[in-house]
Amino acid sequence: xxxxxxxxxxxxxxxxxxxxxxxxxxxxxxxxxxxxxxxxxxxxxxxxxxxxxxxxxxxxxxxxxxxxxxxxxxxxxxx
Numbered sequence: 700x701x702x703x704x705x706x707x708x709x710x711x712x713x714x715x716x717x718x719x720x721x722x723x724x725x726x727x728x729x730x731x732x733x734x735x736x737x738x739x740x741x742x743x744x745x746x747x748x749x750x751x752x753x754x755x756x757x758x759x760x761x762x763x764x765x766x767x768x769x770x771x772x773x774x775x776x777x778x
Contacts, residue, residue, distance in 0.1 A: 700745045702757045703776040704765055707738035712770045741765055753777055 707722050714736050716750040721735035743760070747753040757775050 700747050700750070700752050701778050702743045702745060702753065704743065704757060704761060705738060705774045705776070706741070706761075706771050707773075708736060708765050709770055709772055739742045750777055763778070 708717075717735040717737045719730055720737060724732055724735070743757060745753050745756065747756065754775060754777060757777075761773045761775070762768065
């Protein structure tokens with residue numbers, strides 16, 4: 700089973716990389732951009748066939764290491 704973890708900053712958390720990306724896009728001539736927030740995607744291959752156990756395992760990974768729950772949120776996608 701494959702898990703994709705989408706990690707983003709919580710609303711209201713300052714995102715300097717997002718601002719830099721937005722500024723660069725503006726300088727390249729892209730218009731109509733009112734804000735940019737950046738995040739990351741982590742792909743994990745699991746030796747698990749039970750969706751519930753896979754979700755619980757990846758959720759534990761997120762809480763222990765992959766995401767900072769103080770400033771980030773995460774969403775898990777299994778396939």
